[in-house]
Amino acid sequence: MRRLPKPKESLGVQLVLAILGFCLVFTVLTVAVRTWWAWQAGVAAMSAELTLIEQVYRRTLSKAIWEMDRESLETHLASAAKVPSVGRVALTITPAHRAPEVIDRRQEGWVASGVAPARRLVLAYEPFPGSSETLGELLLFGDERVLWSRLGEEVSAIVTTQIIQSLLLASLILLVFRRSVTVHVRRIANHLGQLTPVTLGQRLSLDRPGHRDDELSLLVAGVNQLQDNLSDYLEQQQRYESELAQHRDRLADLVRERTAELEALAAAQQLVLTLSNRLIHAPYDAFDKHLLGCLREVAQRLGATMAAWYVRDDATGGYALYLHWQAAGAVPSSHLQRVAADDWQQLQAVLDRDELVDTPSRAALAQTIGAGEAARVADWGIEAAAFTELRGGDEHFGLLMFGKPQAVVAWQPDERALLAMTAQMLVHSVRHKTQLIDIVQGQQALRAVNAQLAELARSDALTGLANRRHFDEAKELEFRRGQRLQQPLSLLVCDIDHFKLYNDTYGHARGDECLLAVAEAIRSSVRRAGDLVARIGGKEFAILLSATDEAAALALAERILGSVRDAAIAHAGSDEGPFVTLSIGLAVSTSQRANDFDALFRAADAALYRAKAGGRNRVVAAAPVASEAALDPHQPSDKEEMR
Numbered sequence: 296m297r298r299l300p301k302p303k304e305s306l307g308v309q310l311v312l313a314i315l316g317f318c319l320v321f322t323v324l325t326v327a328v329r330t331w332w333a334w335q336a337g338v339a340a341m342s343a344e345l346t347l348i349e350q351v352y353r354r355t356l357s358k359a360i361w362e363m364d365r366e367s368l369e370t371h372l373a374s375a376a377k378v379p380s381v382g383r384v385a386l387t388i389t390p391a392h393r394a395p396e397v398i399d400r401r402q403e404g405w406v407a408s409g410v411a412p413a414r415r416l417v418l419a420y421e422p423f424p425g426s427s428e429t430l431g432e433l434l435l436f437g438d439e440r441v442l443w444s445r446l447g448e449e450v451s452a453i454v455t456t457q458i459i460q461s462l463l464l465a466s467l468i469l470l471v472f473r474r475s476v477t478v479h480v481r482r483i484a485n486h487l488g489q490l491t492p493v494t495l496g497q498r499l500s501l502d503r504p505g506h507r508d509d510e511l512s513l514l515v516a517g518v519n520q521l522q523d524n525l526s527d528y529l530e531q532q533q534r535y536e537s538e539l540a541q542h543r544d545r546l547a548d549l550v551r552e553r554t555a556e557l558e559a560l561a562a563a564q565q566l567v568l569t570l571s572n573r574l575i576h577a578p579y580d581a582f583d584k585h586l587l588g589c590l591r592e593v594a595q596r597l598g599a600t601m602a603a604w605y606v607r608d609d610a611t612g613g614y615a616l617y618l619h620w621q622a623a624g625a626v627p628s629s630h631l632q633r634v635a636a637d638d639w640q641q642l643q644a645v646l647d648r649d650e651l652v653d654t655p656s657r658a659a660l661a662q663t664i665g666a667g668e669a670a671r672v673a674d675w676g677i678e679a680a681a682f683t684e685l686r687g688g689d690e691h692f693g694l695l696m697f698g699k700p701q702a703v704v705a706w707q708p709d710e711r712a713l714l715a716m717t718a719q720m721l722v723h724s725v726r727h728k729t730q731l732i733d734i735v736q737g738q739q740a741l742r743a744v745n746a747q748l749a750e751l752a753r754s755d756a757l758t759g760l761a762n763r764r765h766f767d768e769a770k771e772l773e774f775r776r777g778q779r780l781q782q783p784l785s786l787l788v789c790d791i792d793h794f795k796l797y798n799d800t801y802g803h804a805r806g807d808e809c810l811l812a813v814a815e816a817i818r819s820s821v822r823r824a825g826d827l828v829a830r831i832g833g834k835e836f837a838i839l840l841s842a843t844d845e846a847a848a849l850a851l852a853e854r855i856l857g858s859v860r861d862a863a864i865a866h867a868g869s870d871e872g873p874f875v876t877l878s879i880g881l882a883v884s885t886s887q888r889a890n891d892f893d894a895l896f897r898a899a900d901a902a903l904y905r906a907k908a909g910g911r912n913r914v915v916a917a918a919p920v921a922s923e924a925a926l927d928p929h930q931p932s933d934k935e936e937m938r
């Protein structure tokens with residue numbers, strides 16, 4: 296506890312100085328007044344003394360003048376002049392018939408003064424009763440110096456008295472002030488200086504005899520009142536602080552709870568996002584497997600041991616189990632594969648109102664979905680369950696059910712959020728999957744149509760064989776491949792004999808049927824998958840046989856002729872017989888024989904020409920195609936005629 300330093304100045308000293316100052320002024324005034332009074336008294340006293348002298352010397356001086364006793368006169372005047380208050384004695388004798396005589400006696404150094412009193416006495420003598428004679432006059436002058444001397448003594452006495460009086464008064468006041476005020480003021484100051492919140496209860500009391508009711512008592516009461524007020528205030532402050540601390544702690548707890556909740560919510564969001572991504576990228580033929588994986592992960596995050604996805608069973612109006620997951624060790628369910636329409640009516644009604652229904656215990660479950668259904672669900676080995684509908688707009692994708700093996704206080708907000716988000720995510724994913732399947736199926740259909748169109752663009756409309764365009768695309772490729780692999784490429788060019796005549800005989804429509812039958816005969820003769828049969832003109836067909844030598848090509852050509860023959864297409868106007876026949880030109884290309892496909896084609900065409908010229912219904916093989924020069928460019932070509 297820090298003690299207060301001793302003050303450099305003292306109230307008592309200040310009080311004394313003030314009193315002394317006052318005493319000084321008072322003394323000066325008192326001295327002035329009393330000096331005035333002393334002066335007046337001095338003057339009066341001197342005047343009285345002069346009167347007394349006058350009384351004393353009147354008769355003796357009158358008698359001495361009467362008797363002309365000069366010696367006695369001198370003696371009395373000298374005696375009167377020696378009186379201290381008398382400065383000058385002047386006796387004027389006025390005898391009859393004589394000149395007046397003045398006898399003057401004065402104190403040494405006396406000067407005439409306007410302030411010292413003076414007396415004038417007429418001297419007379421009564422030689423006998425009833426007669427009086429004036430003898431002269433006596434002048435008595437007071438000595439001013441005596442006045443001043445007496446005043447000085449008086450003043451010094453007054454001043455001394457006043458000073459002593461003032462000092463005594465001041466000392467007394469100082470003493471009394473110190474004993475009755477200063478000591479207590481210091482005590483109060485020390486008390487206040489040592490006050491702390493802990494010592495506020497210590498009351499101030501002054502060590503004073505008797506019961507006093509003065510300003511100090513008032514001050515002490517005020518200090519004690521102040522301490523009481525401060526004490527109350529501090530108590531209140533402490534109460535507020537403690538309440539504030541409690542609020543702060545509660546707030547910190549709330550913040551902690553909210554933070555944990557938000558973190559759990561963020562984790563739930565993250566999980567749903569991950570699952571959503573997984574479903575988006577899942578191949579749609581494995582979509583259900585991924586859906587089941589989602590149910591499992593959500594259930595595990597919830598601490599659930601089972602998850603089920605029910606879908607509406609349109610046939611019965613109830614629900615059918617679509618996906619189902621159970622934790623290892625959980626009691627497997629034989630129930631609840633199907634739920635009758637009436638069984639979950641109560642649950643459905645609740646779900647129509649609230650999107651999510653959670654029950655923390657079996658009893659709550661019974662209240663929510665009915666005792667019977669709760670018992671069935673309980674058979675699954677669960678105590679707490681949550682249900683949520685999978686609904687998007689007007690579409691209904693069923694409902695989800697998660698179960699925990701133990702009752703809980705309540706499903707937590709983050710768990711409810713996870714359930715809601717999972718339901719939404721599954722609805723979106725299923726919708727997405729449905730849209731995806733529609734798109735894929737659309738693409739497949741489009742691809743099929745495109746393929747069909749492409750096929751049509753490369754097919755002959757009448758016979759379904761490859762058309763000229765297809766043939767032209769394929770010929771160069773096959774030719775180059777044969778060259779590259781050093782394999783022979785054979786080309787058969789087939790032409791129906793006397794087809795004009797056929798048309799003329801049977802009509803154009805029958806001509807088309809004939810073309811179709813011939814094409815079928817050719818197609819059935821060609822068995823190797825790599826061989827290409829094309830209709831390259833009105834009644835002209837080309838067969839491209841890769842990796843086929845001349846012998847094999849000749850055999851195929853003969854087989855074709857046979858097939859056409861076997862088809863027995865009546866041709867009444869033909870010179871060759873009763874049925875439609877073919878003429879075939881054959882050319883074989885090897886790397887040594889031909890430089891390009893056109894040369895091969897021209898060779899086959901030339902062979903066909905020769906087959907026609909040779910009587911039709913036959914195969915003619917071209918001479919080996921060695922070079923361009925080997926062909927006779929001037930020889931007319933059947934093909935050219937056709938075109």
Ligand SMILES: Nc1nc2c(ncn2[C@@H]2O[C@H](COP(=O)(O)OP(=O)(O)OP(=O)(O)O)[C@@H](O)[C@H]2O)c(=O)[nH]1
Nearest residue numbers: 791792793794795796798803804806807833834937
């Ligand atoms: N019905 C039908 N006739 C066709 C088609 N394309 C071509 N023709 C006919 O085929 C005939 C070809 O006659 P020509 O070139 O004289 O030959 P040809 O009568 O068969 O005589 P050779 O070839 O010498 O045996 C013409 O009458 C064409 O109108 C077709 O797609 N359908």
